[in-house]
Each structure stands twice: as C-alpha cells, then as structure tokens.
Amino acid sequence: MAIPIFQVDAFTEEPFKGNPAGVCLLRGPAETAWMQNVAAEMNVAETAFPLAEGDGFHLRWFTPKVEVKLCGHATLATAHILWENGVLAPEQEARFQTLSGLLTARRDGDLIELNFPARPPLPKPPEWADAVVGALGIKPVYIGMSAEDILFEAADEAAVRSVQPDFATLRSLPARGVIVTSRSSDKRFDFVSRFFAPAVGVDEDPVTGSSHTALVPYWAGRLGKKSFTAYQASARGGVLHLRLDGDRVRIAGRAVTIFTGEIVV
Structure with missing residues (x-):
C-alpha cells in the first residue's frame, strides 16, 4: 500500500524559505531502519513519522543520519499536514507522544503554536568551552549547555551572521549542536540565532524550533520579558513567535506545503 509523504517549508509563509521537513503519514508501525532510509532519501534536516495512536499520534523524527529526541520544525510541519489533509479538524489539538514526552500543537489564526x-x-560553561570558541572564531558574551546543545551569545548580530564554523571540531563535541545568538539589530525582532549540528548530519539547520526551548528562557532572563519575535539568520531564514509559559515554551509559526507524493516501497 502506498504511503503518503509530503515536504513542507516550516516557519515561513513563503515557499522555498524557512526549514523544509518531510512528513510521512504512516498507515501502521514501521521499522526503524526503514524510517531512517526514508529520511536519508528525503535528505532534509528532519523527516517526521506520525502514527495514529489513542487520542493522538506517536511521532518520531530522523535526520538523514540519526533519530533525534526533539524537533520543532518537523512537528509544526506534521500538524500543518494533519489539518490541511483533514486528518484533524481545524479546531482539534494535535497531540504527539515523543521521546521528549507529550507535545501539542494548536491553530491560532494563521499560526501553528507548539x-x-x-x-x-546551565549558568556554567562546559569544560570544553575553549574548543567551542576556537571552532566559531568569535568572542563569547556567554557560553552554557542546555539539555542537548551549547548556547553561545555573541556580541552582536553581525558576529552571528559572520560565523563560519570549523565543522570538524563541532562534530567532535559532546553535544547535539551549537546555538549562536545575539540581540537583533532589526527592531522587528528581539534576538537572532543560527544553529549548527554537524554531529547529527546537519551542518546548519535553516530554522530550529527545538533550539528555542533554550533560547527563550535564556533571553527571558537577559531581557526581563516573556514574549518574543525571533529571526533565525540562515540563508533561508525564518520567523518564530515565542512565549515562555512556566516550564513550557510556546513556539508559533507558519508553514507551506511544497509537494506531495507516495512511497511505494
């Protein structure tokens, strides 16, 4: 039986911007190796595999190289596809059981909120912070470690945009990736960031929902506020609407379907 698959640009309302994600609507359980092969074939940062289960979906994400514990843009893309294709009614909440626990998505006007x-x-830098500084080639205002990623605040947006990392060094570090951030020089945005994750097969991720689970509490402390508009300054770029809600982060953006197809093997 053919399996529907989609490619969606997340955190954008403009085709060919934001972060492309694969979404494979499983008809039934699938082998891990098969999902990894599909993700490698799609060759985008992450491909999501939702499977209907109980009152929601079991959801897994794969880069072309490995399975990951948390992915924002592919979750947003999955919710978008479920509503766009009538799997969920517009007013229904999307509920996903994942390696990071229960995640939900809801529609908020033309936004999807995760x-x-x-x-x-953490407030202390990792012991190998000097290797991060050397790999990025810019001076830090702050370096810390979140659940999976290094967070590096640079002096300004020009420094963030100019970074040309040593990917071999970043790949060797005991972290999923490195978030580089600063205050934005554009008054439309509170902060900017870039995300580098060569250890999981993604040298630079275009727009990263999961990195903002660290960025939002960090900037909440720095700026003394809880709601933000952020820009991820990759070549494709993307806009995120963000809010700190206790021990949760609300991450909202738009999505555009680019193509639909079927897997026949």
Whole structure:
C-alpha cells in the first residue's frame, strides 16, 4: 500500500524559505531502519513519522543520519499536514507522544503554536568551552549547555551572521549542536540565532524550533520579558513567535506545503 509523504517549508509563509521537513503519514508501525532510509532519501534536516495512536499520534523524527529526541520544525510541519489533509479538524489539538514526552500543537489564526518543554541552559560553561570558541572564531558574551546543545551569545548580530564554523571540531563535541545568538539589530525582532549540528548530519539547520526551548528562557532572563519575535539568520531564514509559559515554551509559526507524493516501497 502506498504511503503518503509530503515536504513542507516550516516557519515561513513563503515557499522555498524557512526549514523544509518531510512528513510521512504512516498507515501502521514501521521499522526503524526503514524510517531512517526514508529520511536519508528525503535528505532534509528532519523527516517526521506520525502514527495514529489513542487520542493522538506517536511521532518520531530522523535526520538523514540519526533519530533525534526533539524537533520543532518537523512537528509544526506534521500538524500543518494533519489539518490541511483533514486528518484533524481545524479546531482539534494535535497531540504527539515523543521521546521528549507529550507535545501539542494548536491553530491560532494563521499560526501553528507548539507547546514544548523549556530547556534553559546551565549558568556554567562546559569544560570544553575553549574548543567551542576556537571552532566559531568569535568572542563569547556567554557560553552554557542546555539539555542537548551549547548556547553561545555573541556580541552582536553581525558576529552571528559572520560565523563560519570549523565543522570538524563541532562534530567532535559532546553535544547535539551549537546555538549562536545575539540581540537583533532589526527592531522587528528581539534576538537572532543560527544553529549548527554537524554531529547529527546537519551542518546548519535553516530554522530550529527545538533550539528555542533554550533560547527563550535564556533571553527571558537577559531581557526581563516573556514574549518574543525571533529571526533565525540562515540563508533561508525564518520567523518564530515565542512565549515562555512556566516550564513550557510556546513556539508559533507558519508553514507551506511544497509537494506531495507516495512511497511505494
């Protein structure tokens, strides 16, 4: 039986911007190796595999190289596809059981809002912070470690945009990836960031929902506020609407379906 598959640009309302994600609507349980092969074939940062289960869906995400514990843009893309294809009614909440626990998504006008766990960085830098500084080639205002990622605040947006990392060094570090951030020089945005994750097969992720589970509590402390508009300054770029809600982070954005197809093997 053919299995529907989609490619969606997340955190954008403009095709060919934001972060492309694969969404494979499983008809039944699938082998891990098969899902990994599909993700490698799609060759985007992450491909999501939702399977209807109970009052929601079991959801897994794979890069072309490995399975990951948390992914924002592919979750947003999955919710978008479930509503767009009538699997869920517009007013229904999307509920996903994942390796990071229960995640939900709801429609808020033309935005899709995700409810993710906050993962604030620790105040102390990791012991190998000097390797991070060397790999990025810019001076830090702050370096800390969140649940999976290094968070590195740079002096300004120009520094964030100019970074050309040593990916071999980043790949060797005991972290999923490195978040580089600063205050935004554009008054439309509170902060900007980039995300590098060569250890999981993604040198630079275009727009990263999960990195904002660390960025939002960090900037809440720095700026003394709880709601933000952020820009991820990759080549494709993307806009995120964010809110700290206790020990959760609300992450909202738009999505555009680029193509639909079927897997026949």
